[in-house]
Amino acid sequence: YVKSGSHFLHNSISILSDMILNTNFKKNEFHKEKKVVLEELSKAMDDSGPWSAELVDTLTFKKSSLGQLIGGYPKNVKNLKFADMVLLYENFYLPSNIAISIVSNKNFQQVVKYIENSYFIKNKWTESNFKIPKFFLPKKNIKNQEQINYLHCFKKRKQTYFTISFKTCDFNNKDQFILEIIGDLLAGNMSSRFFLNLREKNGLTYSCHTE
Numbered sequence: 001y002v003k004s005g006s007h008f009l010h011n012s013i014s015i016l017s018d019m020i021l022n023t024n025f026k027k028n029e030f031h032k033e034k035k036v037v038l039e040e041l042s043k044a045m046d047d048s049g050p051w052s053a054e055l056v057d058t059l060t061f062k063k064s065s066l067g068q069l070i071g072g073y074p075k076n077v078k079n080l081k082f083a084d085m086v087l088l089y090e091n092f093y094l095p096s097n098i099a100i101s102i103v104s105n106k107n108f109q110q111v112v113k114y115i116e117n118s119y120f121i122k123n124k125w126t127e128s129n130f131k132i133p134k135f136f137l138p139k140k141n142i143k144n145q146e147q148i149n150y151l152h153c154f155k156k157r158k159q160t161y162f163t164i165s166f167k168t169c170d171f172n173n174k175d176q177f178i179l180e181i182i183g184d185l186l187a188g189n190m191s192s193r194f195f196l197n198l199r200e201k202n203g204l205t206y207s208c209h210t211e
Contacts, residue, residue: 017119
């Protein structure tokens with residue numbers, strides 16, 4: 001994304017379309033970036049609270065794509081090949097698979113004209129309608145859980161981070177709004193049930209939250 005003055009809108013669209021659709025991949029830059037990602041993963045794994053939340057998803061959505069860590073594990077990043085990245089880029093970074101959102105005082109027809117004159121439309125290749133290759137299709141085999149799944153990650157810390165997760169309704173179910181209210185009642189603020197009982201009354205924890 002880019003934020004600029006409205007008089008730079010045409011340039012902004014042009015530059016972004018060039019960056020996204022005419023990316024110049026270089027192997028040496030790819031290997032440099034892998035080192036940066038490995039450092040970021042190491043930092044994330046050191047932050048025990050969010051890391052606990054990441055790990056519980058691997059249990060809740062076990063054996064499905066939803067159970068995969070977004071950044072992956074260091075060993076996966078180390079094993080990632082340059083050709084893998086190029087394959088993913090060529091299959092997904094296509095004009096027919098791109099959505100564009102613009103907030104501006106320019107009128108709609110003017111914005112459309114800018115886009116039509118950018119690489120988002122005038123790309124250098126011909127493509128068919130976007131279809132996810134089988135190689136990249138997500139695994140959806142989420143099965144009913146028959147017993148408690150648990151995972152313990154030991155670190156030399158003075159604090160313990162404890163996360164509980166369970167499946168509820170899907171994203172399109174109207175009950176999601178009720179769950180948001182329940183989440184606020186449990187741990188949405190300093191007067192919530194968890195905060196009052198776990199911290200104020202018993203001094204068991206510094207922080208607690210639900211999502």
